[in-house]
Amino acid sequence: MSQCLNPDCLHSNPKGCQFCQKCGSKLRLVERYYAKSILGQGGFGRTFLAVDDFKPSKPPCVIKQFLPQAQGTATLEKAAQLFDQEAQRLELLGKHSQIPELLAYFTADNRQYLIQEFIEGDTLQ
Template sequence: MSQCLNPDCLANNPPDSRFCQRCGAKLLLKERYRAIAIIGQGGFGRTFKAVDEDKPSKPLCVIKQFFPQGVGTQGIEKAKQLFELEAVRLDELGHHPQIPALYAYFTQDNRQYLVQEYIPGKTLLKELETQGKFSQQQVINLLGSLLPLLDFIHNKQVIHRDIKPDNIIRRHPDQQLILVDFGAAKFATAKALTSPGTSIGSSGYAAPEQTLGQANFSSDIYSLGVTCIYLLTQVPPGNYTMFMMGNGIGANI
């Protein structure tokens, strides 16, 4: 199957089609990347599972398309900047084995795209939904894998700003944990660490200072901590006060 990338069409086409049979849009990006299915979408774009037809093995990859919806001009400009910065961050960090590699970043048909490594496996959110609560040992192992990764990212002066279970994939078949979605990542200059910026991140996982637009390296540690608590308890962030009181612990998390 070949997925049309025209946001107003998105029709499915036969596998070897070069143009969409419904709208006529070109199906190959840069004459090599073919989308085969939508795997995610949000207010600023869509993510497609794809194949690289320039290589004999036609390996899988991921296409991210910038396509903002329902936001004002200022929001679009900010989202465009973040999309561009995601490509920059992946280019800087993607040589690490726990971060997806960036393959390409370009504009086609007046839309921005980035192409990155496809990570086979399940997110930790999916694992939680299918397997239930994580054990203490599983969370200890998780921290042993992800804390050195955060140390690497922070040493590169980058704050991820969106660590949560659905942004961590357990890769098959080696079971390595991969951190994805650097769309909210921020370069931690001295000015950025001391001046208020954009409030960004996922509700419940973002540290208090991050919600005020003042994320720092500790903000990622906070988000990882909330992620671990959720995996251990299966209680969504924001409900921890009720959970603790109901269990006689009498403290806020």
């Protein structure tokens, strides 16, 4: 399955699709990450279980998509700053084994994204 990342669509596409069958969005984020399913959703955005297609073993990873619900430029800027701070903090914390490592942080299609190492809940010590 390839999960569409378009917040207004979120269609689940069959494996192997390059573009969403419903809205036509590119399914591969920055040509590298494929979302497979939605992990969760909060006030700041949505998280997806994804695959890193640039590594030989195609390891799982987590896409965090920043989707602030707040209205107004000042609030949005503040929210974007917080997301940026989270990225910086995660990069520092990722040196420790019990916190998922920050793999990438970028803006694509005018949205901020974090890519984190996927750690299954029960494998955490």
